[in-house]
Amino acid sequence: MERPRLIREDGLRHDGRRPDELRPIRVSIGVLNKASGSALVEYGRTKVLAAVHGPREIPQRHMLLPDRAIIRCRYHMLSFSTHERKSPAPSRREIELSKVVREAIEPVVMSEVFPRTAIDVFVEVINADGGTRTAAVTAASLALADAGVPMRDLVVAVAVGKVGGVLVLDIDEVEDMYGEADMPVAVAPSIGLMTLLQLNGVLTREEFREALKLALKGATQIYEKAREALRDRYMKVKVEE
């Protein structure tokens, strides 16, 4: 495939977005019946489902901790979620991302409330178009909230990229593949904590500062969407006629 033009002559991106514009974000909460909590998060064509089971007891008791719950997390891609079929065996990328996603949600979960239990977070990438780990973090934190797990804040995530020399928000797969840098960031905005930060690419210190600023701006918008979705799910009192 030929390298597409990532920044058009009019300064817009290959899909018509402004550099600081998110893809359409959609959030649905409580989409599953049997899970303690669940959320479906879409960043454009990227579609990620998260389910939480627990806090619960598990047979692998040696893993449990006496002073808090453990969090177990699996980031997993469906075999048909990508252009080329993904082998169902766990890849090195999935193993790393399971850790990265767990460590992104762990700082906000009040695990000390449930000692000797496990909180299981399953993330399923249904369709991948860039930004699956960031959508995964947003979905996981909403599923935890939906499960009623006490949390210090929600975590939302978004990636900033450098494409064609321009810093852009919420990069998709094309921009990730042909761009110069990809920097996923997860934030707990109300407590001012960054819980995931990766950089794949080369940036100067100044570029990094700006990229971080852009990511925090995008995260604030996603945070609003996430809170709105939670309010829609739980704050509206349904009156039966």
Next chain:
Amino acid sequence: MSHTPSPAVITPRLKANTIANMLKRGVRSSGRTLTDYRPTDIVVGYVQNADGSALVRLGNTVVVAGVKLEVGSPYPDAPSEGALVVNAEFMPTASPTFEPGPPDENAIELARVIDRALRELKVVDMSKLAIVPGRKVWVVYVDIYVLDHDGNLVDASSIATLTALLNTTLPKVEVDELGNVRVDRSVRVSPLPINNKVVTVTVARTENVLFVDPDLDEESVVETKLVIAVSDDGRIAGIQKSGSGGLAEAEVLAALDIALKTGVNLIKTVESKVSEAASGHSTSTLN
């Protein structure tokens, strides 16, 4: 599935509290300042049968990295470029908590962080590694073995990797009329083509204190680490937050400044060790 780790080595609470309280006052159990890096001892070309290798001692952490070059097929999307494969193993020799078996998530993360930094900065010049363009190229295997674990395995591994790559030489190859490639490892024709240099610098956070290069005792009280890949020209070539905590924006920027300063110096250390070894003989051994 990734799960919250149990404390790997149980550090007595009294000791952990002491380390944490000292850090809060800006003092470290080892006597180092917050921005002091442990002394790094580098043995260039430690493994004679490797195409390039290095043994790195970072304090009491010991890592050996080796490069093996193999003739392989190129990737279809880059037919005239070589390929790079990075793998890391935490050996059972390094810690009573390391088990034999396939790499766990920590070893995979370590290898992938170093792999990304090498790739993004184009440390190895892949365009010069074609043997028969489109058919045969050099595949550069970097294998990292952690032999002794006293904290900050990522940095020790990245220093060992850079040194091993700088120590790597290409063997002589002959291509016959049928396109078959014969490698003669007894004759070395040129050094592995290198564009840029990179190492990682790990900055740890406990309470609200940032400090560089945590040792194993310190890691027992560290919640969050920021691994920052630094290039020889002082750019950021990769970042990975690791651990189950978070960082404020100001802390990230402060960590970056520590890393950039430390990283550029580390690369200079590696360079001088490599040129020293090229001109004379490196005599250090594991002990």
